[in-house]
Amino acid sequence: AQSVTQPDIHITVSEGASLELRCNYSYGATPYLFWYVQSPGQGLQLLLKYFSGDTLVQGIKGFEAEFKRSQSSFNLRKPSVHWSDAAEYFCAVGAGTGGFKTIFGAGTRLFVKA
Amino acid sequence: SQTIHQWPATLVQPVGSPLSLECTVEGTSNPNLYWYRQAAGRGLQLLFYSVGIGQISSEVPQNLSASRPQDRQFILSSKKLLLSDSGFYLCAWSPTGGGFYGYTFGSGTRLTVV
Numbered sequence: 001a002q003s004v005t006q007p008d009i010h011i012t013v014s015e016g017a018s019l020e021l022r023c024n025y026s027y028g029a030t031p032y033l034f035w036y037v038q039s040p041g042q043g044l045q046l047l048l049k050y051f052s053g054d055t056l057v058q059g060i061k062g063f064e065a066e067f068k069r070s071q072s073s074f075n076l077r078k079p080s081v082h083w084s085d086a087a088e089y090f091c092a093v094g095a096g097t098g099g100f101k102t103i104f105g106a107g108t109r110l111f112v113k114a
Numbered sequence: 115s116q117t118i119h120q121w122p123a124t125l126v127q128p129v130g131s132p133l134s135l136e137c138t139v140e141g142t143s144n145p146n147l148y149w150y151r152q153a154a155g156r157g158l159q160l161l162f163y164s165v166g167i168g169q170i171s172s173e174v175p176q177n178l179s180a181s182r183p184q185d186r187q188f189i190l191s192s193k194k195l196l197l198s199d200s201g202f203y204l205c206a207w208s209p210t211g212g213g214f215y216g217y218t219f220g221s222g223t224r225l226t227v228v
Contacts, residue, residue: 004157032214043120043204043219044158051214090157099213100146100165101173104158 002027002095006105013081014113021076021108023091032094033074034102035065039087047089050074061085086112116141120205120220127227133178133192135223137205140186145207147188148217149180152202164188200227 003026013019025031032051036044048059055067065076074091091105117140127133139145146165150158160173162180170180177196181189188205202224206217 034216036219041222041224043206043221044217046216046218049216094212094214098146098165098211099208099215100148100163100171101160102213102217106157 002093002103004091004093004103004105006089006091006108008108009106010109010111012111012113015083016080019076019078019081019085019110021089021091021110023074023076023105024072025074025091025093026072027093027095031074032099033065033067034092034094035059035063035074035076036090036092036104037061037087038090038107044090047076081110081112083112083114086110116207116218118205118207118218118220120223122223123221124224125226127195127225129197129227130194133190133195133199133225135190135203135205135225137188137190137220138186139188139207142186142207142209144185144210146210146213147182148206148208148213149188149190150204150206152204152222154201158204161190195227197227200225 005024034049035047038044047063050057050067058064088107088109090107092102095101095103120137148163149161152158164182178192204222205220208217
């Protein structure tokens with residue numbers, strides 16, 4: 001069965017430090033992978049997506065993610081974190097015919113300390 | 115540009131009362147529409163999706179129902195709310211053809227059943 005695992009429930013990084021959020025997926029076919037960000041009390045915003053091709057994808061707000069098929073991973077990275085990046089981050093895999101059943105991970109809460 | 119509106123933002127309802135949450139999309143035609151529920155500290159659970167007027171697919175047997183009376187309108191309803199219906203409800207849309215492009219989410223409705 002398809003699934004998405006985000007091993008870290010929460011992460012704390014210092015402002016200006018680098019960030020890596022982990023995501024592992026289980027999917028039988030070529031996956032469609034996404035990262036979303038959610039600020040408290042708000043909806044989710046799409047950061048980036050991977051369909052095929054270059055395994056390193058760039059997104060909005062300075063984020064990037066790398067698809068590694070051999071590790072079934074799609075980790076999100078940012079070279080220098082800003083205080084405004086504090087939010088919850090969700091990894092997701094498009095599933096089902098037509099991608100109507102996107103499966104989301106449980107999320108990783110990012111805290112940024114000054 | 116496309117926008118998605120979801121209301122109300124917050125709602126407190128007594129057990130056994132009815133529910134109606136509305137979502138509308140502007141700036142696109144024939145979108146795919148979705149209702150998700152997010153429980154505290156957990157990921158998103160797909161409740162319903164719709165590929166067209168009157169076409170509703172239910173993912174989780176429950177106390178809720180959905181309807182799509184117009185192309186860009188999606189309604190989540192219940193005849194009698196349960197305490198377990200409390201949560202954060204998110205509406206989302208994707209372009210015609212599926213969810214592999216990623217979703218655009220509304221700002222959510224916080225429902226508390228008391």
